[in-house]
Amino acid sequence: MTGAYVHGYDARESERLRDQAGSLVELLHADTSYPAGSAVLEAGCGVGAQTVTLARNSPGARFTSVDISGASLRQAQAKVEAAGLANVAFREADVFDLPYGPASFDHVFVCFVLEHLARPAEALARLKTVLRTGGSMTVIEGDHGSAYFHPDSAAAREAIRCQVELQRRAGGNAMIGRQVYPLLVGAGFEAVRVSPRMVYADASRPQLVEGFTRRTFTAMVEGVRASAIAAGLTEPAHFDAGIRDLYRTAEADGVFCYTFFKGVGEKPR
Amino acid sequence: MTGAYVHGYDARESERLRDQAGSLVELLHADTSYPAGSAVLEAGCGVGAQTVTLARNSPGARFTSVDISGASLRQAQAKVEAAGLANVAFREADVFDLPYGPASFDHVFVCFVLEHLARPAEALARLKTVLRTGGSMTVIEGDHGSAYFHPDSAAAREAIRCQVELQRRAGGNAMIGRQVYPLLVGAGFEAVRVSPRMVYADASRPQLVEGFTRRTFTAMVEGVRASAIAAGLTEPAHFDAGIRDLYRTAEADGVFCYTFFKGVGEKPR
Numbered sequence: 306m307t308g309a310y311v312h313g314y315d316a317r318e319s320e321r322l323r324d325q326a327g328s329l330v331e332l333l334h335a336d337t338s339y340p341a342g343s344a345v346l347e348a349g350c351g352v353g354a355q356t357v358t359l360a361r362n363s364p365g366a367r368f369t370s371v372d373i374s375g376a377s378l379r380q381a382q383a384k385v386e387a388a389g390l391a392n393v394a395f396r397e398a399d400v401f402d403l404p405y406g407p408a409s410f411d412h413v414f415v416c417f418v419l420e421h422l423a424r425p426a427e428a429l430a431r432l433k434t435v436l437r438t439g440g441s442m443t444v445i446e447g448d449h450g451s452a453y454f455h456p457d458s459a460a461a462r463e464a465i466r467c468q469v470e471l472q473r474r475a476g477g478n479a480m481i482g483r484q485v486y487p488l489l490v491g492a493g494f495e496a497v498r499v500s501p502r503m504v505y506a507d508a509s510r511p512q513l514v515e516g517f518t519r520r521t522f523t524a525m526v527e528g529v530r531a532s533a534i535a536a537g538l539t540e541p542a543h544f545d546a547g548i549r550d551l552y553r554t555a556e557a558d559g560v561f562c563y564t565f566f567k568g569v570g571e572k573p574r
Numbered sequence: 575m576t577g578a579y580v581h582g583y584d585a586r587e588s589e590r591l592r593d594q595a596g597s598l599v600e601l602l603h604a605d606t607s608y609p610a611g612s613a614v615l616e617a618g619c620g621v622g623a624q625t626v627t628l629a630r631n632s633p634g635a636r637f638t639s640v641d642i643s644g645a646s647l648r649q650a651q652a653k654v655e656a657a658g659l660a661n662v663a664f665r666e667a668d669v670f671d672l673p674y675g676p677a678s679f680d681h682v683f684v685c686f687v688l689e690h691l692a693r694p695a696e697a698l699a700r701l702k703t704v705l706r707t708g709g710s711m712t713v714i715e716g717d718h719g720s721a722y723f724h725p726d727s728a729a730a731r732e733a734i735r736c737q738v739e740l741q742r743r744a745g746g747n748a749m750i751g752r753q754v755y756p757l758l759v760g761a762g763f764e765a766v767r768v769s770p771r772m773v774y775a776d777a778s779r780p781q782l783v784e785g786f787t788r789r790t791f792t793a794m795v796e797g798v799r800a801s802a803i804a805a806g807l808t809e810p811a812h813f814d815a816g817i818r819d820l821y822r823t824a825e826a827d828g829v830f831c832y833t834f835f836k837g838v839g840e841k842p843r
Contacts, residue, residue, distance in 0.1 A: 450722045451831070455752045457719070483724045486776040487827040501774045501831065507755040509767060558756040562720070562770065564831070 329517060332502050333416070333445055333565055334358045341365025343411040348400050348432055349373075349418030353381025359414060360390045369410070371398040400428050408437040416445040419488065423476035429492035438574045442494055443567070448482025451503075451564035452522065454554040461554075464547030467533035468526050474536070485568035494570025502565040508557045518561040523551040598786070601771050602685075602714055602834060603627045610634025612680040617669050617701055618642075618687030622650025628683060629659045638679070640667040669697050677706040685714040688757070692745035698761035707843045711763055712836070717751025720772075720833035721791065723823040730823075733816030736802035737795050743805070754837035763839025771834040777826045787830040792820040 334355065339345050343366045350356050350370035360368050370393055372378050378395050385393045398404055400418070413432050419425035429442070436442060449469050454461065472479040481488075486499040506513040527548050533539050539547075554561045603624065608614050612635045619625050619639035629637050639662055641647050647664050654662045667673055669687070682701050688694035698711070705711060718738050723730065741748040750757075755768040775782040796817050802808050808816075823830045 448722070450726070453717070453719045453752060455756065457749070457752075480726070483722060483726075483829045483831060486778070486829055487724065490777075490827065498778060499774070499776060499829075501772050503770050503772050503833070505768070505770045507768060508759075509755070558759065560752045560755055560768075562752060562833070564772070 328512075329504065329521065330355075330358050332504065333567065334362065337362060337414070337443060339363040339366035339412055343367070344369070344409070345412045345414060346371070346405070346410040346432070346435060347414045347416075348403075348428075349415060350378070350381050350395075351417070352377045353384040355414075355416050356381050356393060357384050357388045357390065360385060360393045361388065364392060366392065366412075368393040369396060370394070371396045371400075371403070373397070373399050401431055403431060403435055405435045407434055409435045410440065411437055412441045412443070414443045416443075417447070419444065419485075420446050420472070420479060420481045421475070421477040425478070425481065425484075425488055426491055429488060429494075433492055433494070433572055436572045438572050440572050442489065442492075442570050442572065444485050444489060444569075445565060445567045446482040446485055447563070447565050448480050450480040451482065451562070453562050454551070455558075455560040456550070456553060458547065458550035458553070460543060460547035461550035462547075463539065464526050464533075464544055464551065467538045467544065468529045470538055471529055471532055471536065482564065482566035485566045489568050489570040492570075493573065495573045497568060497570040499566055499568040502567055504561075504563045504565070506555075506561045507559070514555045514559075514561070517563070518555045518559075519552065522561070522563060523548065523555070526551060598771075598773070598790075598834070599627050601773065602836065603631065606631060606683070606712060608632040608635035608681055612636070613638070613678070614681045614683060615640070615674070615679040615701070615704060616683045616685075617672075617697075618684060619647070619650050619664075620686070621646045622653040624683075624685050625650050625662060626653050626657045626659065629654060629662045630657065633661060635661065635681075637662040638665060639663070640665045640669075640672070642666070642668050670700055672700060672704055674704045676703055678704045679709065680706055681710045681712070683712045685712075686716070688713065689715050689741070689748055689750045690744070690746040694747070694750065694753075695757055695760055698757060698763075702761055702763070702841055705841045707841050709841050711758065711761075711839050711841065713754050713758060713838075714834060714836045715751040715754055716832065716834050717749050719749040720751065720831070722831050723820070724827075724829040725819070725822060727816065727819035727822070729812060729816035730819035731816075732808065733795050733802075733813050733820065736807045736813065737798045739807055740798055740801055740805065751833065751835040754835045758837050758839040761839075762842065764842050766837060766839040768835055768837040771836055773830075773832045773834070775824075775830045776828070783824045783828075783830070786832070787824040787828075788821065791830070791832060792817065792824070795820060 345366050345368045347370040350372050356370050375397050382395050413436050422428050469479040489497045506518045614635050614637050616639040619641050625639050644666050651664050682705050691697050738748040758766045775787045
């Protein structure tokens, strides 16, 4: 079959990025940098989890990071100032009602935002209007349906489903990662390229086991315990068994897999 | 070897394995090459789907490819001869009763074999005895639990589960990929490193959509239709809806994800 090399290269490149990544931040963001002088909108910066990395990787670019939460913005601003970065401006704004005119930005970056929106396609369309033609749109999303592990556990899968269901009831979609490609294409972006970023954690990668399996993914699922029980989605003992089984995958013979999807498209000229 | 080979031995299956190797050859095998003069055992070569690639990538190595099926071996041999390769010897043999003494090989290679065995850990232990100390063991396996797609479909997931269940009843494990690390460590190999090889297919990668989503994965699941119905695992209309939904993921806005796991370990000195 022709073309196999190109696809294989993408997968190996993804693997290389993962192996080189000292952290999830590198895995997701190491290949994002913007030219000096360019204006970049970070839409939905939250508490600035990505903002410092973005601004540091593109010291000559000017970032505008917006979020609907003023409290989150203040945390983001504190992080950026603590890092000694001066190339980020913050503004309280709704992705669906941006205070910017057409073509105000050279590039737009959206990370872990679409998963929380009831109308992700419309959000991309709105963001496209403030992007200049030829500018890039970058989207990064996780997908909880990509989580699998050893030892497998029905209770662990059900605990994850509690998180998915709560997010769905809040209007979001915790399994949106696999849809990054159709969302970008559907919003009219061109030259769309999606690359999965798989986190694979076994005992030979202790930092990922600790940093991702335990402290990121399992801690996140554990965090919905009260809400899931209150919503009648699970029983305390059953949920707790699922969490124990998720921590079990972080033991010496355990394996945990999860995939993020990063898509980049261009606004047609 | 225990258990029937769930994929069967018919012509279409042979074609599927060839297509699979053709589309994934770089992804799975590009980083496997053996030094000139080394003796390599390919255990469970089947119809030779990987043998030509292995032998071509390591022209100075001497391969011994064994399989329990004489008919499969003859097909493998024909492929190798058609490729003009002279560095492969074939022999009919059972992985659990190998006709080789201790430390007969410098390296051992096993691909898509453990998934069919009721005692994969014991198979690795047997293979370890014919490997010299310091030699490498390479294992490649898929994991049907790693398959997810857009649009999501309960019927499609259930069709895949039919395949998983049939393989389980035949003594195998179609979700063994995630266990490659603990299996290798458990068998006493050292410096074990597992790297996932994710196949991500969207419309921007048409060869992969055709070669993997349609002609490899969906064709494989489709191939268990009669067995799954005969075993009472599904109803014809429901199974067919699942297959339609799997083909649906190969349309312009569809996405299909699957992951293979490649592990390499060393026999302790």
